[in-house]
Structure formats: structure tokens, C-alpha cells
Amino acid sequence: MSTSTAISILQCGKTYPNGTRALETVDLEVVSGETLVLLGPSGCGKTSLLRMIAGLESPDAGGRILFGSEDVTAQPPETRNVGMVFQSYALFPNMTVAQNVGYGLRIRRLPEERRRARVAEMLEMVQLSALSARRIDQLSGGQRQRVALARAIAVTPRVLLLDEPLTALDAKLRESLRVDIDTLLRKAGITAIYVTHDQAEAMALGDRIVVMDHGEIVQIGSPTQIYHAPANAFVADFVGSVNRLQGNVQDGVWRCGNAALPWPADAPVGGVVMVRPEDLRLGHEAAGAISGTLTARYFLGNRTRLLVDIGQGAPVLVDTSERGEFALASQVHLRIDPATMIVLPA
Amino acid sequence: MKRSPLFYAQLGFTLLVCAFMVVPMVLSVMAGVTTNYFVGIKSGLTLKWIVQVWDLYEKTIYLSVGIALACVAITALIGVPAAYVLAQRQGRIARLIEELIVLPVAVPGLATALALIQFWGPYPEFRTSWVFILVGHVIFTLPFMVRPVLAVMLTGNLRSLEEAAATLGAGFAQRFFSVVLPNVRGGVLAGALMVLTLSVGEFNITWMLHTPLTMTVPVGLADSYASMRLETGSAYTIIFFLIIIPLLLALQYWNNLLRRNDQA
Numbered sequence: 001m002s003t004s005t006a007i008s009i010l011q012c013g014k015t016y017p018n019g020t021r022a023l024e025t026v027d028l029e030v031v032s033g034e035t036l037v038l039l040g041p042s043g044c045g046k047t048s049l050l051r052m053i054a055g056l057e058s059p060d061a062g063g064r065i066l067f068g069s070e071d072v073t074a075q076p077p078e079t080r081n082v083g084m085v086f087q088s089y090a091l092f093p094n095m096t097v098a099q100n101v102g103y104g105l106r107i108r109r110l111p112e113e114r115r116r117a118r119v120a121e122m123l124e125m126v127q128l129s130a131l132s133a134r135r136i137d138q139l140s141g142g143q144r145q146r147v148a149l150a151r152a153i154a155v156t157p158r159v160l161l162l163d164e165p166l167t168a169l170d171a172k173l174r175e176s177l178r179v180d181i182d183t184l185l186r187k188a189g190i191t192a193i194y195v196t197h198d199q200a201e202a203m204a205l206g207d208r209i210v211v212m213d214h215g216e217i218v219q220i221g222s223p224t225q226i227y228h229a230p231a232n233a234f235v236a237d238f239v240g241s242v243n244r245l246q247g248n249v250q251d252g253v254w255r256c257g258n259a260a261l262p263w264p265a266d267a268p269v270g271g272v273v274m275v276r277p278e279d280l281r282l283g284h285e286a287a288g289a290i291s292g293t294l295t296a297r298y299f300l301g302n303r304t305r306l307l308v309d310i311g312q313g314a315p316v317l318v319d320t321s322e323r324g325e326f327a328l329a330s331q332v333h334l335r336i337d338p339a340t341m342i343v344l345p346a
Numbered sequence: 347m348k349r350s351p352l353f354y355a356q357l358g359f360t361l362l363v364c365a366f367m368v369v370p371m372v373l374s375v376m377a378g379v380t381t382n383y384f385v386g387i388k389s390g391l392t393l394k395w396i397v398q399v400w401d402l403y404e405k406t407i408y409l410s411v412g413i414a415l416a417c418v419a420i421t422a423l424i425g426v427p428a429a430y431v432l433a434q435r436q437g438r439i440a441r442l443i444e445e446l447i448v449l450p451v452a453v454p455g456l457a458t459a460l461a462l463i464q465f466w467g468p469y470p471e472f473r474t475s476w477v478f479i480l481v482g483h484v485i486f487t488l489p490f491m492v493r494p495v496l497a498v499m500l501t502g503n504l505r506s507l508e509e510a511a512a513t514l515g516a517g518f519a520q521r522f523f524s525v526v527l528p529n530v531r532g533g534v535l536a537g538a539l540m541v542l543t544l545s546v547g548e549f550n551i552t553w554m555l556h557t558p559l560t561m562t563v564p565v566g567l568a569d570s571y572a573s574m575r576l577e578t579g580s581a582y583t584i585i586f587f588l589i590i591i592p593l594l595l596a597l598q599y600w601n602n603l604l605r606r607n608d609q610a
Contacts, residue, residue: 054509054513055512055513056509056512056513076512077509077512077513078512078513078514078515078516078517079515080513081515082513083513083514084509084510084513086506086509086510088503088506090503090506090507090509090510091510092507092510092511092524092525092528092529093529094525094528094529103511103514103516103524104514104515104516107511107514107515107516107520108515151510151514152513152514155514155515161513
């Protein structure tokens, strides 16, 4: 199966009848075959945008949605040929697993034999062949999610839309299903748009991530770009943890404690310096480092998170994979690799 | 296991309440098969009153059952789409209509009947046909179909089920029949049970709307109590039970059967 359609969202905004502005006017190009993740806190407009692409909401006047070169703005969902996976799964309780997966094929009047073959293929893909005759209420959450996925892909949609498909599941299952979904999307080569508020999910699945906030697109980029070169403080904060460090810039050098780092030439004047917890290294000497007092430590298995008071109000977060005692109230010296310094407009 | 005194107190109270409701019914049923109610059981048991009622009022029974079944069909045909629209619209007008549908239950049946007679009086053929009574029953029982169906529609995630069906290519009619209806069947059946019982037992409106040729069972019951021996009226009550109980059991059985099929 290889259906991949590029999607263009042109000047689309969404205002609900009660006056709520869910989405500011945005433009977005989805490359054919890619997995694009819409990431943002709840109420940021990501679901509204997804529902618009599905045809479940219509954009405000002037907005247009193209599938390839075809303008689908005025088309209802049933003629758009999209596959959608809902947060609540939305599986039909009056049908079996196989009937759910075959629903779209039945609507398309596919001959019984081909329909059966396709359903079997889909169930095998999501490893649920043994449960084809089960009722939906006899399935676990993870199984339901896989049925929903199989049902959406069975119709060979032009684009697969996933609305927080893993939110309702527990952490462990979420992680394993994330891998399954990723493998599936790669294999199918299908254009997919994935909505989530979970940055780890976005990082793992997205070819590109669109970070949204208050109905606006804040940044579009690859997971590494979003993480290492966030467009603003909101993105830096939302995607992973980050420390804001106060210092002084003088003669092209930024100083904080005993640390002195070259101030990037393209950095904005009065910019704020941010450093990820894992980019702060523990050193043994005070010279050239930011020193502070260890106030708390949390062993997290693969790493230890330290809270260090450097006299700037909020404690600095440090993630280290070193094994050590990390005695509380001890002196800690932190070093920063200039390459990991993120400078953003204040 | 040793039961506490509280258990026996509760059991006693429950039995007392049951007796309060059941004893008069039993007495009435007994009266229907007693040769002479005033003499009592010792006057002997007989089926002659039942036979007499059957001879006199047989037609009322067919009419009642016919009207009740037609009433269930029509309230389902109107009520389910109405509930669907009300479930879709969350506005104030929708809520107002929801309340308006219930109005005929609050307004005395006599008033509803009077309004119908005033309006349809000029059309004697309609006025004297059994369909006229059916109209009254539909007006009165419609909320009992709309309410349970609406409740089921609002509790489930019917909206996202419909959306899922739409994204899978199903148009409105396909969605309605393959997804909406099967998933609100419980509400429709609950409504049908209510409508059926209410229609069979409806007296207020029917009493005003009926003609001597369009008498239903409850009207016939009043007629027999008013114009004949007490035993005849009681025999009529027995026949009433004989109609309504199997009807209800059949519906309940059908409901259970569907549910079992679902689980199979």
C-alpha cells in the first residue's frame, strides 16, 4: 500500500459560533508520506486543525485545504477519503472487531471476498487476527487502539489523522504502541498527521513537529531542531525541561558565576540564556564553572536529577548519568559546553 | 447465616408494602371468577363473567392492542429522529422543544382531548375513526419515547461514533442506520415498553375521544363497571391483565434476546 498525498492548509482559521477563536489563521504544508506531529498544550488549536483536515470542522471563510492539487474545503468528511483514529477510539460497540475494521470497505461496497482478505491483512498487521470475532467491550485499551488503527488504514486513506491516540493508555503500553505505530506508518508510507500534547511521543514519531500555542503555529521543524534550537521560550519550556540562567554580557563574553562563554554573534541583544539539564556537566573545580549547593537529588534509574541552588531564585536542574553519592548541601560546579547554550529573545 | 433483626424488619416492611398493592388486585381478580361476589367464594367459582365480557367487549381488546402497537410504531418513527435532532442541537430552542414535548403529560388528558375535538370536530369521518384516538395516544406517549432515546444518545459517545463512520465514508443515511440506530436500541426498547403500557391503559384522553364503536379496553372497563355487575367489571380486569402481561413479557423477552445475540 502506498498512498501518499501532500496536504496544503492555506489561510485556515477557526472561530466557533460562540465566538471562541480556536485557531488563528495559519498556513501549513504537509509533505507527502511524512509523519507530521501537531504538538501543544490543550486548547492550542491542534485538534481543531486536525478536524478541519478530516472535514469534521470547516475553516473560517477564506481558508482552503488541498489534498494534492484537489481543493477539498467544501467536501464533507465522507468523500475526503481520510482515515482517522480518535482519542476515544470511537469503535462501533454494535460490531465485532472484524466488522469494525471492514466497515469502511462495506460502505465502499467492496466485494465480500476482497473485503474479507483486506480485513484479515489489517488484523494481521496489528496482530489481532485471533480476536477478529470479539466484541469491542471484550478488548483491552491497547487492543482497541490497534483495532481503531486497522480500521482507519483499511480503507487506504489519502491521509491518516491521529487525534491523541495514546492518551488514554498507561505509560508502558503507550511506549510500546508508539513503536508499533511508528513501524506501521513507515511501512505504509502514508501521509500522517498526529496530534499530541506529549513531547516524548512527538519526538519519537514525528518527521517534523509543528509546535502550537494559543491557536498559532510557534515553530515547525525536525525533532532535533525543536529540541536544540527552540524558536522561543515557550517551545523550549514545552519540549523538555530547560534552565534559564542569568548572566552578564560584556565584550562578547557571557558571564555567569565563574563561567565565561562566548556570546553568539547572532544572539539577540538582551537575550535569555537557556541550557537543558543534560547539557550541564558536573566538574571538580570552581574555576570556569557555575558553583552552587546541591539541594535535592532524585534517582531516576538511567540518570539522576539534581537540584542546584546557584543563588538565582529557581534551582538549576542537572541531569547526570554519573554514579555517585551526591551528598546534599555539598558544593557542585557546573560546566556548560558553548554549543549547547540556547539564547532566545527575552 | 444468622440474620439481624433489621433484616426481618425490612423484609416485613417490604411484604407489607407488597400486600398493600397486591391484595386489592387479587380481590378484584377473585371477584371476576366468583359466582356472586357479595356471597363470597362459597357461592362457587365460574368463568361465565369472563365469557360474558369476551362476548360483549372482544372488539375493544383488538382495538386496544392495535392502537397500542400502532402507537409504538409511530412514536418510534417520530420520536427517534426527534431525539436525534435534539441531541445534535445544544441550543436554548432545542431545550424548549424538549420541554414542550412533555407538556401533554402535565396538561390534563381531558384538556388535550377537548382541544383535539374542537379542532377536528368539523371532520366527522376522522373524528369517529379509531385513528383519532391513536392521535391522542401519540401526543400523550411521545415524550416517553423521546426521553429514553435522547438520554441514551447523550450518554454514549454517539457523536464520535458518527464522526468515525463519516471519516470512513458513510453518508448520513448509512451512519444513521448502521451506527446510530443499533447503538440507541436500548433506549428505543425502553421507550416502546413505556408507550405500549401507557397506550393500552390510557383512559383520560380516550374516554373523551371514543365513540361507542371505538371503545378501548380501559373505556370498556369503565363502561362495564358503570353499567353491569361488579363481577363483570372484575372479569374485565382479568382480561386486561391477560393482554398486557404477555405483551410486556414478549417485549422484555425480545429485548433480552437481542442483548444475548449482541454478546454471542
